[in-house]
Amino acid sequence: xxxxxxxxxxxxxxxxxxxxxxxxxxxxxxxxxxxxxxxxxxxxxxxxxxxxxxxxxxxxxxxxxxxxxxxxxxxxxxxxxxxxxxxxxxxxxxxxxxxxxxxxxxxxxxxxxxxxxxxxxxxxxxxxxxxxxxxxxxxxxxxxxxxxxxxxxxxxxxxxxxxxxxxxxxxxxxxxxxxxxxxxxxxxxxxxxxxxxxxxxxxxxxxxxxxxxxxxxxxxxxxxxxxxxxxxxxxxxxxxxxxxxxxxxxxxxxxxxxxxxxxxxxxxxxxxxxxxxxxxxxxxxxxxxxxxxxxxxxxxxxxxxxxxxxxxxxxxxxxxxxxxxxxxxxxxxxxxxxxxxxxxxxxxxxxxxxxxxxxxxxxxxxxxxxxxxxxxxxxxxxxxxxxxxxxxxxxxxxxxxxxxxxxxxxxxxxxxxxxxxxxxxxxxxxxxxxxxxxxxxxxxxxxxxxxxxxxxxxxxxxxxxxxxxxxxxxxxxxxxxxxxxxxxxxxxxxxxxxxxxxxxxxxxxxxxxxxxxxxxxxxxxxxxxxxxxxxxxxxxxxxxxxxxxxxxxxxxxxxxxxxxxxxxxxxxxxxxxxxxxxxxxxxxxxxxxx
Amino acid sequence: xxxxxxxxxxxxxxxxxxxxxxxxxxxxxxxxxxxxxxxxxxxxxxxxxxxxxxxxxxxxxxxxxxxxxxxxxxxxxxxxxxxxxxxxxxxxxxxxxxxxxxxxxxxxxxxxxxxxxxxxxxxxxxxxxxxxxxxxxxxxxxxxxxxxxxxxxxxxxxxxxxxxxxxxxxxxxxxxxxxxxxxxxxxxxxxxxxxxxxxxxxxxxxxxxxxxxxxxxxxxxxxxxxxxxxxxxxxxxxxxxxxxxxxxxxxxxxxxxxxxxxxxxxx
Numbered sequence: 001x002x003x004x005x006x007x008x009x010x011x012x013x014x015x016x017x018x019x020x021x022x023x024x025x026x027x028x029x030x031x032x033x034x035x036x037x038x039x040x041x042x043x044x045x046x047x048x049x050x051x052x053x054x055x056x057x058x059x060x061x062x063x064x065x066x067x068x069x070x071x072x073x074x075x076x077x078x079x080x081x082x083x084x085x086x087x088x089x090x091x092x093x094x095x096x097x098x099x100x101x102x103x104x105x106x107x108x109x110x111x112x113x114x115x116x117x118x119x120x121x122x123x124x125x126x127x128x129x130x131x132x133x134x135x136x137x138x139x140x141x142x143x144x145x146x147x148x149x150x151x152x153x154x155x156x157x158x159x160x161x162x163x164x165x166x167x168x169x170x171x172x173x174x175x176x177x178x179x180x181x182x183x184x185x186x187x188x189x190x191x192x193x194x195x196x197x198x199x200x201x202x203x204x205x206x207x208x209x210x211x212x213x214x215x216x217x218x219x220x221x222x223x224x225x226x227x228x229x230x231x232x233x234x235x236x237x238x239x240x241x242x243x244x245x246x247x248x249x250x251x252x253x254x255x256x257x258x259x260x261x262x263x264x265x266x267x268x269x270x271x272x273x274x275x276x277x278x279x280x281x282x283x284x285x286x287x288x289x290x291x292x293x294x295x296x297x298x299x300x301x302x303x304x305x306x307x308x309x310x311x312x313x314x315x316x317x318x319x320x321x322x323x324x325x326x327x328x329x330x331x332x333x334x335x336x337x338x339x340x341x342x343x344x345x346x347x348x349x350x351x352x353x354x355x356x357x358x359x360x361x362x363x364x365x366x367x368x369x370x371x372x373x374x375x376x377x378x379x380x381x382x383x384x385x386x387x388x389x390x391x392x393x394x395x396x397x398x399x400x401x402x403x404x405x406x407x408x409x410x411x412x413x414x415x416x417x418x419x420x421x422x423x424x425x426x427x428x429x430x431x432x433x434x435x436x437x438x439x440x441x442x443x444x445x446x447x448x449x450x451x452x453x454x455x456x457x458x459x460x461x462x463x464x465x466x467x468x469x470x471x472x473x474x475x476x477x478x479x480x481x482x483x484x485x486x487x488x489x490x491x492x493x494x495x496x497x498x499x500x501x502x503x504x505x506x507x508x509x510x511x512x513x514x515x516x517x518x519x520x521x522x523x524x525x526x527x528x529x530x531x532x533x534x535x536x537x538x539x540x541x542x543x544x545x546x547x548x549x550x551x552x553x554x555x556x557x558x559x560x561x562x563x564x565x566x567x568x569x570x571x572x573x574x575x576x577x578x579x580x581x582x583x584x585x586x587x588x589x590x591x592x593x594x
Numbered sequence: 595x596x597x598x599x600x601x602x603x604x605x606x607x608x609x610x611x612x613x614x615x616x617x618x619x620x621x622x623x624x625x626x627x628x629x630x631x632x633x634x635x636x637x638x639x640x641x642x643x644x645x646x647x648x649x650x651x652x653x654x655x656x657x658x659x660x661x662x663x664x665x666x667x668x669x670x671x672x673x674x675x676x677x678x679x680x681x682x683x684x685x686x687x688x689x690x691x692x693x694x695x696x697x698x699x700x701x702x703x704x705x706x707x708x709x710x711x712x713x714x715x716x717x718x719x720x721x722x723x724x725x726x727x728x729x730x731x732x733x734x735x736x737x738x739x740x741x742x743x744x745x746x747x748x749x750x751x752x753x754x755x756x757x758x759x760x761x762x763x764x765x766x767x768x769x770x771x772x773x774x775x776x777x778x779x780x781x782x783x784x785x786x787x788x789x790x791x792x793x794x795x796x797x798x799x800x801x802x803x804x805x806x807x808x809x810x811x812x813x814x815x816x817x818x819x820x821x822x823x824x825x826x827x828x829x830x831x832x833x834x835x836x837x838x839x840x841x842x843x844x845x846x847x848x849x850x851x852x853x854x855x856x857x858x859x860x861x
Contacts, residue, residue: 258808
């Protein structure tokens, strides 16, 4: 198997035409950049949608200039209707979870760096890899097209609960064609990610270069590998679930619609379906998806922190085991999303305990990170600031998981802003900080140019303080009983909380604007940045052993040989306080793992 | 820069804790017999999570303060005890926390969901549909008539799809747009969805439960304080979701009987 795969990858010819080089490329590095560009466009789209939502939540009757271009019916006089708010919210969640938080940390960075970090010339199935990106791109186009057809996108939220997702347009705007487009988009997305996961797993298992044992893989590579294992099973469940939803719309089936339901005084023709079946299928994917978003970040942040600490983590092995434990446990905790769903209440207890237990590996990861800082020579730069910010956010978002893991407390917090604050911090902001850390760290290798450090730091400060100002108050709102997914707070018990919403809106606008600094830095540095040396951070892993940017076959036709564990820092070698994995130089280290 | 970052982390951590300690925003007072168990569980979890949050952020900040931007020849050290000590600490401390929360949390959950309502609990049916709640009381016979979804017709106010002509049990059923219950009387709430998923949430009652289309679910509670409280939908149900609400009136026995008589007369 190994020989066959190696043969397959080492013999795809270098691209010659523009189309094969930059569009339908087989090169994992180009595909990684394409994923990154897609994630960037998606992130900016999702952010603009969130701005509109936040403005509406703060000032319900505010006219937002240009809003009617997105939907004439949804924004008469540029004022958002309740249904258009829900449509924007659904698109925001779907875009961010699928096309940003999955695409950037896993597909973009993983594509670019996993093959190089294991010492391969490419992925074993380059055509699948190319398909993976273009199917994902198509998925994004299909999703965004729902703004412009029929009565707009679905308004059912990114979780698309049944039977609202299956009863058609009678249930509201976007619930007909909008849902079909949503489900088609996500089904395509699943296919793209399954193809990607297949490549990632085989790359890691079969294409490691000589000397690269599994335990010599950098933690970032472990993160992508474990994530691909999660993705292979999680997306394989969501894909058929989306197909079943489409069938409920177009083929008259009733997978998710029960008998005897009445809309507009009309008895629906469906019978025999189960509304809870969708929730089980969705969350069997949905909770592992949280780890698809965050485990690559855990790996990348570990990798970046070690480089900047100039010493290895207290235990590489424990971090790998913990990432594995998070992945395995993610499949048996999904029911905590369903405590008050009507599921058997004894099941709630069964899902509660593993949900509480998953805090143990997460705590160990945080402790290893934090106490590895002890005695280090921590270099502060944009990448390490975002990596450290990741830890802070991961802790802040993680501790609120203690509450939501308990069914009794969930009675009060379910479907409130507490949940929104929790998942935005732990899988949204933390994952975004991982993406930013990865960008500042690997940009030189990806483009051959350095990013502007001053702009990077300004971006960090505004993002770090700003995201706390946005998402910490979400928890307070939830504790007061502020229900999520409300387009406005008319004269009811939520009215006294309106000032908090307005403050959050202002913080969101400022923090969002700060992301434009990042975009400017990214584009400006790509063309005008200082030329980057091959190893600007004095790092050890294989991506820093090759040219900047790497040649099409990664190592210029000479595969490296690995002699060391990935993180030989704090040593005395001929090049400084580190020795690269591909260097045969033998050095004495005080940091052997026991 | 590093020291300022460390200070920022500590300031944010403390500032985040202040509104919690000061009870700036919190749920309204409990008006149920089971709610104190949920509140107690919430307080205990807040203490444990709060201590973990503050400790983790402060230690992170301390190490950033102490070990950033050191001289290139500064000696690199390893944390005494290494990873093994940390793993054991996490297993013991978080494990104990997990066990404590898991075990004690069961009690509060069980009080709502794992015990049967008493035999003399007052049955009330609530039906959720886009975008209103309707309530049904069984009348003097104590029995609800069966539902016929095909008969639902808002124009004729047959909101539940009752057929009093053929179903004797339906004839004395009382259908209302607001919910009233007698104080200190156990209520057995029977939940029925007309169209899509909805939820029944009363903050003061410490009750939240989804409606499941095609599957009637029930729960029971006892309200202990007379007053008017909002019932809101928390399960996204369509464009009018934000406006789907009703009121729960907790009344004295006397007022409740008067209210029920008045509603019965209006049927």
